[in-house]
Amino acid sequence: MAGPLSGHHVAVLLGGLSSEREVSLVSGRECAAALERLGAKVSRVDAGRDLAQVLAKLKPGVCFNALHGAWGEDGCVQGVLETLAIPYTHCGVLASALAMDKAKSKAVMAAAGVAVPGGGLFERHAAARAHVMEPPYVVKPNAEGSSVGVFVVPKGANAPPQEIAAASWSFGEEVMIEPYVAGKELAVGVMDGKAMTVTEIVPRAGFYDYEAKYGEGGSRHIVPATVPPHAFEKAMRMAERAHAALGCRGVTRSDLRYDDVNDILVLLEVNTQPGMTPTSLVPEQAATLGVNFDRLVLWITEDAYARGGAGGTAS
Template structure:
């Protein structure tokens, strides 16, 4: 197949996405596909054409890109995806493999543009992505489907409503952007004075002190459960992408019954949000009693070889290049 891999983009996960994109593109090239790698937000968007097979590792910096660059990146990205050589390359491809994470790549913008242009692509459609990307909307859908989710309050700083203060009165909370990925700007808060003074809409939920797990789903099959063993209070950006910051254990050291329970919840979440035959990754955190709650469902989870879905795939005996092939055809 002729495959155009999209990576990079305008989001705070731009660096992670470029790492995913190179890994995906090289794996597909190694399996005989003709691959072009594109970062539509870059000044020179075509990174490689054709992409050689190999195992070049693109490291992820400790800090996400600075927000001040986002406006320029968005201008470049929109221009590239709607006209000119990048659009021509995507039209000539048999399929676009979306290795973007966060921002326009995961909130449905890119999917909508590709749908309008009649270009086939990997992953869920724009409508599913839009709901999954907004944690408040996604949790409302999951809750309606009977999937346990934490209590939550949405608000925009600086004025925290009384419900936030009530949550804090019962113990520490986790505060995160309602639409952001890779745990960017996630923080544990112990008092009202520590709440953010500015920024976009936030989601506040009780801090759950138990174990953390994640389950990848491809179509109708759940991958083995991965446990994330933290050295920090929350699984933040630095912990996710710096070697040795956390332990990712697959298969998780849990009973078969509990593993089946988590996999069933992940499959139900996948179906409730409309992912169908595509792929997703559901994240869970347990309370002190061991009850799991679904925190979010990722429409375009990380695909670096060390990311959680590839780790889970290895636990199922699926090599990285085989996983990428599955996602290409899902």
Template sequence: THSGVRASAIAMDKMSAKAMFMEYDIPCARHVWVTRDEIANGTALPPPYVLKPNNEGSSVGVEIILTPEEEQNMLARAWVHGDGVMQEEFIPGREMTVAVKDGKAMEVIEILTGNHAFYDFESKYVQGGSEHIIPADIQSDLRDRLQRHAEESYRALGCRGIARADFRYDPENDRLAILEINTQPGMTPTSLVPDAARHDGMSFADIVAWMVEDASCER
């Protein structure tokens, strides 16, 4: 089901996906490939920033560094990220996501993470770890921008079936940035695509049936 190997491989490689997004003029936060030494030497992006393993999913290994003190504490811990990570400018504000089904954007969902600093592994998979607001309480022009960029990211990577694009939105500066696109989005009881499908009048059984019928062995 969903996207083939090429699209999924690019999407999983965060630096490669960002390069594709920028080619299509999809807004991204500043980002660099960085080593521990570059952070320690002050030659990387200054706080606030986010560290992300380049090829992990489900927020595994993600760290948000807001202050120089947090940076020093992070460097003092064992470095578990391998030779390097993607360092991305931290964008304050709201977490938004848009599923794209067969090239067409579904309704925008806002993710509220409560006591969690961001949409981390626990808030994704533990019942009650996050709240999904659908439709998101946003202006129509922002909804249009989110849906347009979600569709553009889907096309940029050559996705098919269902994918889900994640964004950050800073309302103070009216700034939108794509985080990533998921080519095999979650389908657990706490996942987002089932919520988007339900909003479109599709039950869980309906959306699973659609995925199976849309699947192709010709990859």
């Protein structure tokens, strides 16, 4: 029996140039397999600097963008796809660039009434010499995902993390430093502008870092999250508002922290191309709503096709 994507040629963009390459390879592998089960002809494209030339030769009907991190998720690849007039999944140029810049996206979300942590950008060497705020606080690159390069500075710490001043640091000259919000790590997927559910993430070790996100058994997911009904509902509405304020489309994932002692909920960031790995949060949330992985991939792909022509320049 022919699948719903029979006769369609989909190029899956995976790998890429960022520090999140390995995660992208897994996301792309899973999505490509699902697209083939759905009947599509699939071209797997390890996205390098020659991406435009490769796609011009392949002439796919749509691109499934499974890239993560800089270049693939920050508006650059989206701009290439706009120029080639190839429909593509997830957010457009502006929303992708805005969401990747933590400082700018926090300002936009705060203006839309979404509670975000305080803090700001600091030159990395200055931030390594002395505490710029009283610990506990979090240090993170301004434009990376998957908790790459993130440090939690605990209360009473004698000095900031010296890694941010190292010659090997490759995440920019400014770092985002914000107060550490104690409590529960939450995530909310948003699909077609509507929140899916709330996941509570319980790392096996103290911090939800790269290994906890993608390592085998690195964290436990509780779906739905065990938070009070008012906090659950507030997390859903905050994620929807952030998605809209940044001009997002398709599927996104918002990361939040909930201080259950003081009943404080803040939204940390919006991920415009959420992971699609076996341990990823959005596929897990979709499954709880009765949408299996293949149907989720189908919806994301059809959403891109529905915009037609180019991917859309407005968002």
